[in-house]
Amino acid sequence: MEYLVEAFGNSIELIFSLDGEIYGIVGRSVFFALTATFLAALCGVPIGFLVATKRFRGRSGLLTVMNTLMALPTVVIGLLAYGFFSRRAPLGFLDLLFSPTAVIIGEFILSLPIIANLTVSAVQAVDPRAILTAKSLGAGRVQVAWTILMEARFSLLAAIIAGFGRAVSEVGSAMMLGGNIRFYTRTMTTAIALETSKGEFGFGLALGFFLLLVVFSINILFHFFQVKGRQ
Amino acid sequence: MMNEIGEMVQLELRDVTHCYNGKMVLDIPHLSIERGKIYGVVGPNGSGKTTLLSIMNLLIRPTTGQLFFEGKSIHDEDNSRMEIQRSMAMTLQTPYLFDTTVEGNIAYGLRARGNPRKNWTAIIEDALQKVGLRGLAKRRARELSGGEVQLVAIARALVIDPKILFLDEPTANVDLRHIHQLEEIIAAINGDRGTTIVLATHDLSQAYRFAHYVFPFFEGRLVPSTMHNLFGGTIKSSPDGPYFDTGKIQIWILQEVSSSASTHISINPEDIIVSKEPFASSARNRYEGTITQVVDQKGRVDLVVNAGESFRVQITEHSFRRLGLNVGSRIYVTFKASSVHLL
Missing domain, CATH: 3.40.50.300 (P-loop containing nucleotide triphosphate hydrolases)
Known part of the structure; x- marks a missing residue:
């Protein structure tokens, strides 16, 4: 118990001492996750919109695949991407392994199915009269699509926040693709795993508090937008 | 054009x-x-x-x-x-x-x-x-x-x-x-x-x-007629000619489409004559009923008459006053078989 209390005290001290390394790791993690989420939203929202609004052969199969991908273990993503980015792999010439870009790509792959799937649900939840009304007022195809997205905006924001939550809290792919390199690819989750294994429980706990804070904030935002979306 | x-x-x-x-x-x-x-x-x-x-x-x-x-x-x-x-x-x-x-x-x-x-x-x-x-x-x-x-x-x-x-x-x-x-x-x-x-x-x-x-x-x-007095039922034959059976009343019609065909008919409210007593005429459809609703439509009056089925009838304000009608009045509604439109 004494050990835990000591570690807790150390973590509080580290947080309030404005330790550069800790804040660097937090900043880097948030930056990676934000970038990955932004890119995943750019791809996931249009994919989700098309799947929700178009009828095509294989649509139901695609939805099943998208649903399955939501539950994909992060280490599997790390493993597959590693297979493509390692020196002898097809994309080895890009020299991406153990770089921030690789971490972002891993997080992007993890966020994409979440954003796309939740976009499908958000768009399907829009009242069909919105489309009829837009068309009857002379909206073209792009304007109708934009109107649907605007009507689903709170649910879409919730989808994007859920994608960010997945990206910022994953550890498997960031570890495998980023290599947990200090001041370069080390994120909150990889640092917690490393510091705990080294016995630096206080350091890990301090990062854990930040991660909890980020995840908690995300959940508050997620809940807020879900409630707004239902209104 | x-x-x-x-x-x-x-x-x-x-x-x-x-x-x-x-x-x-x-x-x-x-x-x-x-x-x-x-x-x-x-x-x-x-x-x-x-x-x-x-x-x-x-x-x-x-x-x-x-x-x-x-x-x-x-x-x-x-x-x-x-x-x-x-x-x-x-x-x-x-x-x-x-x-x-x-x-x-x-x-x-x-x-x-x-x-x-x-x-x-x-x-x-x-x-x-x-x-x-x-x-x-x-x-x-x-x-x-x-x-x-x-x-x-x-x-x-x-x-x-x-x-x-x-x-x-x-x-x-x-x-x-x-x-x-x-x-x-x-x-x-x-x-x-x-x-x-x-x-x-x-x-x-x-x-x-x-x-x-x-x-x-x-x-x-x-369809050629209005949607008032719209009744569902079946067309049936009899020695006196075809009639439309609503399940509550029988209404004489002109055309015989097909026996036992399930269909709808409508009767224009203006084609229905209202009287306090039955009178001799060529019109084959006559039913006794009670006025259940009176709606003033500025110059004319719409009556709803329960005579087995609920009929909407349109008369002038003058006729309404002359006959001394009101909700609860017993009256006869009369119309020709040719006023019944098959839909």
């Missing part, structure tokens, strides 16, 4: 049919809409009024048939299709307001048409004033009452100054105060701007109050 009496035909439907899941829900051999007129499309729920309006507003494509706008055929691939659609507007039976302000909703059509933003404020204010909602521009659309929603939907359609305005049951979900207001606004739109209006309603008296022409509509088809 002019019709035979020289009026401008704005929209024309030729041999239009529409099917849902293989079932034909609309069958219009020919229908033309003239510029500046008000049309009432009347019929019971599910008769195809909304489908007809949606096809005329180019929101859905008919399964077969052709549409003409100001004499020109409308083709699916034609770039002018969007242009034609933009010269019309429609309000839905339960209007949908976008999740923004009243102002944002009314501006929708202006934005879709690329109307410069600097013009919007004046146009929106003017439209809101016309529908009696001045000062509500900044209000969230989702906070409005049913009547206000309908008025905003009309204002939203008005700002784009449509050549044809389709109104699908505009007074179906609004309170009495807003019904009068809406009716005045609709009449003013036609009177002031000359906008052609096609109004779908199940309220026959509303259609007759407004419309220059009324299209009675039943099971996706235009």
Whole structure:
């Protein structure tokens, strides 16, 4: 118990001492996750919109695949991407392994199915009269699509926040693709795993508090937008 | 393009049919809409009024048939299709307001048409004033009452100054105060701007109050008579001729379509004679009943008479007073077999 209390005290001290390394790791993690989420939203929202609004052969199969991908273990993503980015792999010439870009790509792959799937649900939840009304007022195809997205905006924001939550809290792919390199690819989750294994429980706990804070904030935002979306 | 009496035909439907899941829900051999007129499309729920309006507003494509706008055929691939659609507007039976302000909703059509933003404020204010909602521009659309929603939907359609305005049951979900207001606004739109209006309603008296022409509509088809005194039942034969059995009363008819065919009939309220005593005449249908409702329609009186079935009868105010009628009066309703329209 004494050990835990000591570690807790150390973590509080580290947080309030404005330790550069800790804040660097937090900043880097948030930056990676934000970038990955932004890119995943750019791809996931249009994919989700098309799947929700178009009828095509294989649509139901695609939805099943998208649903399955939501539950994909992060280490599997790390493993597959590693297979493509390692020196002898097809994309080895890009020299991406153990770089921030690789971490972002891993997080992007993890966020994409979440954003796309939740976009499908958000768009399907829009009242069909919105489309009829837009068309009857002379909206073209792009304007109708934009109107649907605007009507689903709170649910879409919730989808994007859920994608960010997945990206910022994953550890498997960031570890495998980023290599947990200090001041370069080390994120909150990889640092917690490393510091705990080294016995630096206080350091890990301090990062854990930040991660909890980020995840908690995300959940508050997620809940807020879900409630707004239902209104 | 002019019709035979020289009026401008704005929209024309030729041999239009529409099917849902293989079932034909609309069958219009020919229908033309003239510029500046008000049309009432009347019929019971599910008769195809909304489908007809949606096809005329180019929101859905008919399964077969052709549409003409100001004499020109409308083709699916034609770039002018969007242009034609933009010269019309429609309000839905339960209007949908976008999740923004009243102002944002009314501006929708202006934005879709690329109307410069600097013009919007004046146009929106003017439209809101016309529908009696001045000062509500900044209000969230989702906070409005049913009547206000309908008025905003009309204002939203008005700002784009449509050549044809389709109104699908505009007074179906609004309170009495807003019904009068809406009716005045609709009449003013036609009177002031000359906008052609096609109004779908199940309220026959509303259609007759407004419309220059009324299209009675039943099971996706235009029918020759009004939709009052609409009864379902079967046609049966007897040595005295065919009759229509509603299950409650038997009504003599002229035509024998097919024995035991399940169908509907309608009788024009104006074709029914009211008397306090039975009288000798050539009319074969006569029923004794009780007046259950009296509606003053300015100059004429609508009576609802329970005579086995509920009949709506239209008489003049003078006849009403002369016969000394009131709710509860026992009377006879008489009409000819030839006044019964098979649908």
